[in-house]
Amino acid sequence: MYEIFDHTADLGLRIRAGELNDLFEEAARAIFSVIVTNVGEIRPDEKVQLRVEAEGREELLHDWLAELLYIFHTKHMVFSQFTAEVGRANVIGTATGEPIDPARHEIDAEIKAITYHGLKVEHDKAGWLAEVIVDV
Amino acid sequence: MSKQAYTGPLEQIDECCWRIPKDYKIGMRVEGRIFADERLIEQIRADQAPEQVVNVATLPGIQTASLAMPDIHWGYGFCIGGVCATDPAAGGVVSPGGVGYDINCGVRLVRTNLTLDEVRPKVEQLMDRLFRNIPAGVGRSGPYRFESKELMRILHRGVRHLKKKGLATAADLEHTEDGGCLGDAEPEHLSERAMRRGLDQCGTLGAGNHFIEVQVVDKVLDEKSAAAMGLTKDLVCVMIHSGSRGLGYQVCDDSLKKLRNVPARYGIELPDRQLACAPVDSPEGREYLQAMRCAANYAWANRQLLMWQTRQVFAEFFGRSWESLQMDLVYDVAHNIAKMEQHTVGGLLKTLCVHRKGATRSFPAEHPDLPPRYRSVGQPVIIPGDMGTASWVLVGRPASMERSFGSSCHGAGRVMSRKAAVRHAQGRRIDRELAEKGIVTRCRNWKGLAEEQPAAYKDVNVVVDVVDRAGLAKKVARLRPIGVVKG
Numbered sequence: 152m153y154e155i156f157d158h159t160a161d162l163g164l165r166i167r168a169g170e171l172n173d174l175f176e177e178a179a180r181a182i183f184s185v186i187v188t189n190v191g192e193i194r195p196d197e198k199v200q201l202r203v204e205a206e207g208r209e210e211l212l213h214d215w216l217a218e219l220l221y222i223f224h225t226k227h228m229v230f231s232q233f234t235a236e237v238g239r240a241n242v243i244g245t246a247t248g249e250p251i252d253p254a255r256h257e258i259d260a261e262i263k264a265i266t267y268h269g270l271k272v273e274h275d276k277a278g279w280l281a282e283v284i285v286d287v
Numbered sequence: 288m289s290k291q292a293y294t295g296p297l298e299q300i301d302e303c304c305w306r307i308p309k310d311y312k313i314g315m316r317v318e319g320r321i322f323a324d325e326r327l328i329e330q331i332r333a334d335q336a337p338e339q340v341v342n343v344a345t346l347p348g349i350q351t352a353s354l355a356m357p358d359i360h361w362g363y364g365f366c367i368g369g370v371c372a373t374d375p376a377a378g379g380v381v382s383p384g385g386v387g388y389d390i391n392c393g394v395r396l397v398r399t400n401l402t403l404d405e406v407r408p409k410v411e412q413l414m415d416r417l418f419r420n421i422p423a424g425v426g427r428s429g430p431y432r433f434e435s436k437e438l439m440r441i442l443h444r445g446v447r448h449l450k451k452k453g454l455a456t457a458a459d460l461e462h463t464e465d466g467g468c469l470g471d472a473e474p475e476h477l478s479e480r481a482m483r484r485g486l487d488q489c490g491t492l493g494a495g496n497h498f499i500e501v502q503v504v505d506k507v508l509d510e511k512s513a514a515a516m517g518l519t520k521d522l523v524c525v526m527i528h529s530g531s532r533g534l535g536y537q538v539c540d541d542s543l544k545k546l547r548n549v550p551a552r553y554g555i556e557l558p559d560r561q562l563a564c565a566p567v568d569s570p571e572g573r574e575y576l577q578a579m580r581c582a583a584n585y586a587w588a589n590r591q592l593l594m595w596q597t598r599q600v601f602a603e604f605f606g607r608s609w610e611s612l613q614m615d616l617v618y619d620v621a622h623n624i625a626k627m628e629q630h631t632v633g634g635l636l637k638t639l640c641v642h643r644k645g646a647t648r649s650f651p652a653e654h655p656d657l658p659p660r661y662r663s664v665g666q667p668v669i670i671p672g673d674m675g676t677a678s679w680v681l682v683g684r685p686a687s688m689e690r691s692f693g694s695s696c697h698g699a700g701r702v703m704s705r706k707a708a709v710r711h712a713q714g715r716r717i718d719r720e721l722a723e724k725g726i727v728t729r730c731r732n733w734k735g736l737a738e739e740q741p742a743a744y745k746d747v748n749v750v751v752d753v754v755d756r757a758g759l760a761k762k763v764a765r766l767r768p769i770g771v772v773k774g
Contacts, residue, residue, distance in 0.1 A: 157290040157704040159334050159361040188734070210547065217540060224533050225483055258424070259734055261494035261774070263536045264388040267543065268363030268561040284363055286388050286536075287495055287705065 153181035158284050161266070166281045171208075174272070174279040175235035175242060178212060179219055183230055183248075185285070186223065188257035193231040196249040204241045208272040212281055215242045216265045227251045229258075260287050290361070290704065293337040297321070297328065303357075303757035304690075307341055314345040314556065320352040322691070322757050326749050327357050330702050339366035342558045346371065347566070348379025350632050350639060354691055356646050357753040358700025358745060362387075364561030367645035368700060372630060372692045374639055375567035380555065381576055382564035383542040385642030387623040390538060390579055391586035392530030394669045395463070395619035396680065397594055398516070399601065399612050401523040403503045407769065409604075410501065410727050414770040416604055417499060418729035421596050422491040423774040429490035431592055438485050442474040445584030446591045455591050461658045463619040464648060467587040469626070473577035477534075478541050484533030485585060490592030494731075494774035496739055497529045498671075499597065501770035502678060512664040512682045512763040516617045524766060525601075525614075526678055527593050528671050530623065531586035538582045542575045567640045576625065576640075583624055590619060617680070618667035622647045622697035630692050641692050649683035649695035649760045668760045672699045672747030674728070674739060674773075675721055678766045679751045686758030695760040696751070699744035712737035721771070730773040739773060 156163040164181045168174040184190050199222060203214040215235065222228055230248030251258065263286040271282040298306045300320070305328060307319030319340040323331055331337060336359050343365055344353035350372045359368035364384030373379030406413065422429045433441060440448040446467025449455040460466050474482075492499065504522045507513045518524070531538075546563040549571050550556070555564065565571035594616065598609035605612060625642045632639075650656060650666040657666055665682030672678045676699070687693050703711065717736045718728045730736045754760050 155706050157706055159290065159336070159701050159704050160367050161363060162705060188732075214544075221480060221537075225480075257732065259732060261424075263495070264540055266363040266388075266561055267563070268559060270560065286363065 153177055161284050162287050163282065163284045167278060169278045171237045171279055172235050174281055175212060175215055175237055175244070176233040178216060178281055178283065179233040179246065180231070182216055182219060182262065185260050186258060186262060187229050188259045190231050192255050193229050194249045195232055195247045197228070198245050198247045199228070201244045201246060202241065206240055209270045211237060211242050212272050212283065213265050213267060213270060216283065219246060220262055220265065222246070229256055262287055290334050293332050293335060295337060295341070297332070297337065303753050307337060312341050314558070315341060317344050317349050317352045319344050321355040321359060322753055322759070323357045324753050327745065327753065330745060331359055334361040336361045336366040339364070340369065342562060343369060343371050345558060346373060346380050346382065346562065346564060347555055348373040348375065348377045350374050356694070356696040357750045358645065358696045358698050360700050360702070362644065364559055365642070365644040368696065369644045370646045370691055370694045371642040372639040373567065374637055376637070379567050379640055380564035381567045381572045381625055381640050382562055382642065383539050383546065383575055384561045384563065385644050386539070386579060386625050387644055388536045388539040389530035389623055390535035390582035391621045392623040393586065393590065393619060393621040394526060394528045394671050395590050395594060396617040396669050397525045397597065397614050398518060398617050399523050399614050401605070401612065403521045403523060406501070406523045410770050413501065413604055414727045414729050414772065416600050417597065418772050420600050421499060421593060421772065423772060424494055424731045428487040429592070431490045432487055433489060435482060435486070438482060439474045441489065441588045442477070442581035442584055443472055444468055445587045449588055449591050454595050459591060459616050462616045463587055464621050467591065467619070469580040469583050471577060472580035472584055474581050476574050476578040477538060477581055481534050481537035481541060484537050488532040488534065489585065489589050490596060491532060492529050492593060492774045493532055494735065497774045498674065499593065499772040500526045500674065500768045502526055502766040502768050504764050505767040506765040509682070509761060509763040515660055515664045516667060516680065516763070517615060518617070518680065518764050525597055526669070526671060526766070527590055527597065529590055529593060531582040532589060534585050535582040538578050542578060546571060579625060583621065587619065618669060620647050620669050628693065630688065639692065643694055645697045646694045647697045648693055649687040650693050651683045651685040651688060665761070668695050670696060670698060670747065670751055673741040673744040674768055674771045675724060675726060675741035676747055679747065680763045680766065681751065681755065681760035682763055684758050684761050687760060690757065691759050695754045699747035699750055701743055702745050703743040705738040708740055708743040709734055709737045711742055712740055726768050727770045728773065729771070735773055
């Protein structure tokens with residue numbers, strides 16, 4: 152699950168999940184729910200393979216989301232299904248969706264970037280928690 | 288990290304300036320100074336922006352004070368409205384977070400010789416035409432495609448390259464900050480990703496708070512400066528707000544990644560990762576600056592092409608050439624940028640790296656960087672307000688050199704988060720509310736309009752009043768919107 156929290160200039164996302172892999176998948180879903188109002192309309196037509204490498208969980212989350220954003224911006228694709236396998240220094244995953252169809256997809260916000268400000272990936276008794284502020 | 292109020296010290300120095308003392312937090316190298324008055328200071332305390340002023344005060348080589356303009360609000364890393372000057376000779380750093388993702392986001396003002404009476408009856412159709420012809424919104428490509436060789440020239444030469452292509456005039460160049468081109472730009476430092484994102488986005492507006500507004504001069508306060516700009520009461524103008532698009536975001540993102548381990552290598556301790564930085568005088572610092580300048584040049588070219596398309600729409604719509612409509616560029620300012628500038632600190636002339644993150648250069652009359660037209664009045668400072676209130680044109684004043692490294696505010700400044708703004712707009716029709724005020728809006732989705740509604744911003748009149756009273760810039764004219772295109 153995820154929730155949006157208040158940040159004056161930008162947008163904060165708080166994501167929770169039981170497993171680390173789920174956290175990354177859920178974070179990806181959160182990003183596309185901000186971009187597209189009606190994510191339910193996204194058809195799972197095309198699967199894109201993703202791989203990012205970085206040191207540290209927070210850096211990995213940043214790079215994973217930044218990679219998805221890059222594909223959105225350059226291939227003009229939107230996604231609704233994700234898989235992620237989070238390793239110590241990489242994330243291997245997939246995103247499934249389709250090219251933007253302005254007739255069906257309500258594009259709501261342009262996320263410019265995933266920031267490092269307040270970036271957090273933590274584990275506690277309740278499971279995994281991530282916080283990320285995006286520049287809109 | 289949700290929105291929390293600032294609880295630290297804020298001491299009033301004079302009627303328009305507040306201090307955060309240097310001893311407030313360990314690591315502060317200088318004090319913090321926020322330009323504001325009693326009306327604004329309570330809003331400023333409402334979020335973490337003052338804490339961000341404090342964080343910036345810890346950066347190596349920072350001079351005099353970590354500054355914030357009255358439109359200050361919580362950003363990422365630097366606050367929005369922040370000004371930070373560092374001295375490379377004293378280990379001063381450059382930080383991509385002090386420039387932001389939208390490198391050289393900025394505004395330009397174009398005048399016309401049309402009056403309100405001529406435009407008002409046709410404003411709906413005019414806005415339709417602008418909305419249709421100028422690409423706006425997420426993921427829209429523009430009519431201009433540049434092959435990578437040509438993109439390289441734009442990154443190197445900015446608007447100068449467009450002049451060669453017949454898409455800019457000598458006067459356009461002269462009335463753009465830095466002539467629309469920063470030297471020592473090195474496209475070699477840009478990733479393939481950044482280049483790819485730049486190919487089809489030059490001449491597109493983008494989304495978020497970017498806009499094209501048709502405005503009318505509704506009050507002139509300084510006749511001499513207004514005359515130099517060709518502005519008189521009831522004259523119709525166009526204001527354009529955009530930046531470096533995906534190319535700039537990618538340059539910033541790439542740079543932050545490259546800088547991940549760099550501060551530690553130079554022994555720099557940072558309170559926030561978004562402040563990642565490198566000494567100006569280091570291979571990493573130079574590389575960022577050279578890449579950032581490419582994005583800055585791209586942004587100037589972008590606004591130039593947005594203006595060029597606007598001129599074409601007007602010419603077609605009014606059946607006269609843009610030259611006969613006298614659609615001259617008044618001025619173009621950058622408000623997210625880092626530049627090497629000369630400033631006097633403690634009686635010594637120094638070359639400093641001035642970061643303006645949501646702040647506008649505001650050079651006074653007689654400054655050698657000003658074009659002849661503005662040499663005797665000062666640099667035009669263009670301040671977009673929210674779409675329901677007003678925008679302002681000011682001119683730089685001498686005190687800006689003494690107090691703020693030649694800087695002024697950049698807009699109204701948000702008070703309401705986007706989420707809160709959408710909540711605030713539930714059940715309302717922002718477009719109708721604006722229509723009742725005589726403002727025609729064209730926008731792709733209602734939420735975008737809700738996020739940018741007037742109530743989400745501070746009162747621009749108050750913000751401008753503070754910079755005027757603080758002597759950073761002087762009010763010249765107020766402009767009122769009559770038509771808005773939102774990305």
